[in-house]
Amino acid sequence: MKNLILTLSLLFTATSFANPELKKQMQAMGTELKVISTSLQKGEINENTEASAQNLSLAILAASSELPDLIADQTVEENADLKLKYTALMFKLYGHSFDLQYALRKEDLPSAQKALTTLTDLRKEGHQFFKPPTN
Ligand code: HEM
Numbered sequence: 189m190k191n192l193i194l195t196l197s198l199l200f201t202a203t204s205f206a207n208p209e210l211k212k213q214m215q216a217m218g219t220e221l222k223v224i225s226t227s228l229q230k231g232e233i234n235e236n237t238e239a240s241a242q243n244l245s246l247a248i249l250a251a252s253s254e255l256p257d258l259i260a261d262q263t264v265e266e267n268a269d270l271k272l273k274y275t276a277l278m279f280k281l282y283g284h285s286f287d288l289q290y291a292l293r294k295e296d297l298p299s300a301q302k303a304l305t306t307l308t309d310l311r312k313e314g315h316q317f318f319k320p321p322t323n
Contacts, residue, residue: 206257206320207254207255207256207257207260209250209254210251210254210255210256213247213248213250213251213254214247214251216243216247217244217247217248217251220240220241220243220244220247221244221304221307221308221311223236223237223240224237224240224241224244224288224292224300224304225304227240228297228300228301228304231297233292233295233297233300237292238289238292238293241285241288241289241292242289244285244288245282245285245286245289248278248281248282248285249282251278252275252278252279252281252282255271255274256274256318256319256320257320258270258318258320259271259274259318273317274314274318277310277313277314277317278314280310281307281310281311281314284303284306284307284310285303285307287299287303287306288300288303288304288307291303
Protein backbone atom coordinates (compact mmCIF):
# COMPACT_ATOMS: atom_id res chain seq x y z
CA MET A 189 0.00 0.00 0.00
CA LYS A 190 2.84 2.37 0.99
CA ASN A 191 4.58 1.57 -2.31
CA LEU A 192 1.41 2.24 -4.26
CA ILE A 193 0.99 5.66 -2.66
CA LEU A 194 4.65 6.45 -3.33
CA THR A 195 4.37 5.36 -6.97
CA LEU A 196 1.17 7.37 -7.47
CA SER A 197 2.64 10.53 -5.94
CA LEU A 198 5.81 10.20 -8.05
CA LEU A 199 3.63 9.75 -11.12
CA PHE A 200 1.60 12.81 -10.18
CA THR A 201 4.76 14.88 -9.63
CA ALA A 202 6.20 13.78 -12.97
CA THR A 203 3.09 14.64 -14.94
CA SER A 204 2.00 17.78 -13.10
CA PHE A 205 5.33 19.57 -13.68
CA ALA A 206 5.75 18.57 -17.33
CA ASN A 207 7.16 21.34 -19.47
CA PRO A 208 4.78 21.58 -22.46
CA GLU A 209 7.15 23.66 -24.61
CA LEU A 210 10.02 21.19 -24.15
CA LYS A 211 7.67 18.32 -24.93
CA LYS A 212 6.51 20.08 -28.11
CA GLN A 213 10.08 20.71 -29.31
CA MET A 214 11.15 17.15 -28.46
CA GLN A 215 8.19 15.82 -30.45
CA ALA A 216 9.24 17.97 -33.41
CA MET A 217 12.81 16.65 -33.09
CA GLY A 218 11.47 13.09 -33.12
CA THR A 219 9.38 13.72 -36.23
CA GLU A 220 12.24 15.31 -38.18
CA LEU A 221 14.72 12.64 -37.13
CA LYS A 222 12.34 9.96 -38.42
CA VAL A 223 12.05 11.65 -41.82
CA ILE A 224 15.84 11.91 -42.10
CA SER A 225 16.44 8.35 -40.96
CA THR A 226 13.89 6.93 -43.44
CA SER A 227 15.40 8.96 -46.23
CA LEU A 228 18.92 7.72 -45.42
CA GLN A 229 17.76 4.12 -45.19
CA LYS A 230 16.33 4.41 -48.69
CA GLY A 231 19.48 6.21 -49.87
CA GLU A 232 17.27 9.06 -51.12
CA ILE A 233 18.40 12.53 -50.09
CA ASN A 234 16.22 15.32 -51.39
CA GLU A 235 15.03 18.83 -50.48
CA ASN A 236 12.67 17.41 -47.87
CA THR A 237 15.53 15.68 -46.11
CA GLU A 238 17.52 18.91 -45.97
CA ALA A 239 14.47 20.86 -44.78
CA SER A 240 13.97 18.29 -42.01
CA ALA A 241 17.57 18.64 -40.90
CA GLN A 242 17.13 22.42 -40.74
CA ASN A 243 13.93 22.03 -38.74
CA LEU A 244 15.72 19.58 -36.46
CA SER A 245 18.41 22.19 -35.68
CA LEU A 246 15.72 24.83 -34.99
CA ALA A 247 13.82 22.53 -32.64
CA ILE A 248 17.05 21.63 -30.80
CA LEU A 249 17.84 25.32 -30.37
CA ALA A 250 14.35 25.99 -29.00
CA ALA A 251 14.58 22.97 -26.66
CA SER A 252 17.98 24.08 -25.37
CA SER A 253 16.49 27.19 -23.79
CA GLU A 254 13.88 25.11 -21.93
CA LEU A 255 14.49 23.13 -18.75
CA PRO A 256 13.39 19.58 -18.00
CA ASP A 257 11.25 18.89 -14.90
CA LEU A 258 14.09 17.12 -13.16
CA ILE A 259 15.96 20.42 -12.95
CA ALA A 260 13.01 22.34 -11.54
CA ASP A 261 12.80 19.84 -8.65
CA GLN A 262 16.41 20.15 -7.39
CA THR A 263 18.24 22.23 -4.77
CA VAL A 264 20.10 25.37 -5.91
CA GLU A 265 23.52 23.63 -6.07
CA GLU A 266 22.21 20.55 -7.84
CA ASN A 267 20.30 22.83 -10.16
CA ALA A 268 23.42 24.64 -11.38
CA ASP A 269 25.19 21.35 -12.22
CA LEU A 270 22.15 19.86 -13.93
CA LYS A 271 21.51 22.98 -16.00
CA LEU A 272 25.09 22.88 -17.23
CA LYS A 273 24.84 19.19 -18.05
CA TYR A 274 21.56 19.71 -19.91
CA THR A 275 22.95 22.70 -21.81
CA ALA A 276 26.16 20.84 -22.73
CA LEU A 277 24.20 17.91 -24.16
CA MET A 278 21.80 20.12 -26.10
CA PHE A 279 24.61 22.26 -27.56
CA LYS A 280 26.49 19.11 -28.59
CA LEU A 281 23.29 17.91 -30.25
CA TYR A 282 22.94 21.26 -32.01
CA GLY A 283 26.50 21.07 -33.36
CA HIS A 284 26.03 17.55 -34.70
CA SER A 285 22.75 18.55 -36.33
CA PHE A 286 24.82 21.01 -38.40
CA ASP A 287 27.25 18.22 -39.32
CA LEU A 288 24.19 16.36 -40.55
CA GLN A 289 22.95 19.35 -42.58
CA TYR A 290 26.37 19.76 -44.15
CA ALA A 291 26.69 16.07 -45.03
CA LEU A 292 23.21 16.12 -46.61
CA ARG A 293 24.05 19.18 -48.65
CA LYS A 294 27.19 17.42 -49.92
CA GLU A 295 25.14 14.26 -50.54
CA ASP A 296 27.71 12.44 -48.43
CA LEU A 297 25.65 9.50 -47.15
CA PRO A 298 28.31 7.89 -44.90
CA SER A 299 28.95 11.21 -43.09
CA ALA A 300 25.21 11.84 -42.80
CA GLN A 301 24.74 8.36 -41.32
CA LYS A 302 27.59 8.98 -38.88
CA ALA A 303 26.06 12.28 -37.73
CA LEU A 304 22.66 10.58 -37.35
CA THR A 305 24.19 7.85 -35.16
CA THR A 306 25.83 10.50 -32.97
CA LEU A 307 22.47 12.27 -32.61
CA THR A 308 20.71 9.08 -31.56
CA ASP A 309 23.53 8.25 -29.09
CA LEU A 310 23.12 11.72 -27.54
CA ARG A 311 19.35 11.21 -27.43
CA LYS A 312 19.90 8.00 -25.49
CA GLU A 313 22.26 9.71 -23.04
CA GLY A 314 19.94 12.71 -22.58
CA HIS A 315 16.85 10.58 -22.10
CA GLN A 316 18.53 8.22 -19.62
CA PHE A 317 19.45 11.17 -17.49
CA PHE A 318 16.68 13.74 -17.96
CA LYS A 319 13.52 12.20 -19.37
CA PRO A 320 10.96 11.24 -16.74
CA PRO A 321 10.08 7.51 -17.02
CA THR A 322 6.37 8.29 -17.46
CA ASN A 323 6.86 10.56 -20.49
C1 HEM B 1 17.84 14.12 -31.64
C2 HEM B 1 17.76 13.80 -30.35
C3 HEM B 1 16.48 13.71 -29.57
C4 HEM B 1 15.22 13.39 -30.01
C5 HEM B 1 14.80 13.01 -31.43
C6 HEM B 1 14.33 13.46 -28.87
C7 HEM B 1 12.98 13.15 -28.91
C8 HEM B 1 12.14 13.15 -27.81
C9 HEM B 1 10.76 12.70 -27.82
C10 HEM B 1 10.01 12.15 -29.05
C11 HEM B 1 10.27 12.87 -26.56
C12 HEM B 1 8.86 12.50 -26.06
C13 HEM B 1 7.95 13.71 -26.15
C14 HEM B 1 6.52 13.31 -25.69
O1 HEM B 1 6.34 13.11 -24.48
O2 HEM B 1 5.65 13.19 -26.54
C15 HEM B 1 11.33 13.43 -25.74
C16 HEM B 1 11.21 13.80 -24.43
C17 HEM B 1 12.23 14.33 -23.68
N1 HEM B 1 13.54 14.51 -24.06
FE1 HEM B 1 14.30 14.21 -25.91
N2 HEM B 1 15.05 13.85 -27.78
C18 HEM B 1 16.36 14.00 -28.14
C19 HEM B 1 17.43 14.37 -27.34
C20 HEM B 1 17.32 14.73 -26.02
C21 HEM B 1 18.42 15.19 -25.19
C22 HEM B 1 19.90 15.30 -25.65
C23 HEM B 1 17.90 15.48 -23.96
C24 HEM B 1 18.56 16.01 -22.73
C25 HEM B 1 19.71 16.67 -22.73
C26 HEM B 1 16.47 15.21 -24.02
C27 HEM B 1 15.59 15.40 -22.98
C28 HEM B 1 14.24 15.07 -23.01
C29 HEM B 1 13.32 15.30 -21.90
C30 HEM B 1 13.67 15.92 -20.56
C31 HEM B 1 12.07 14.84 -22.33
C32 HEM B 1 10.75 14.90 -21.53
C33 HEM B 1 10.07 16.21 -21.93
C34 HEM B 1 8.74 16.44 -21.20
O3 HEM B 1 7.72 15.84 -21.62
O4 HEM B 1 8.72 17.22 -20.24
N3 HEM B 1 16.15 14.76 -25.28
N4 HEM B 1 12.45 13.59 -26.53
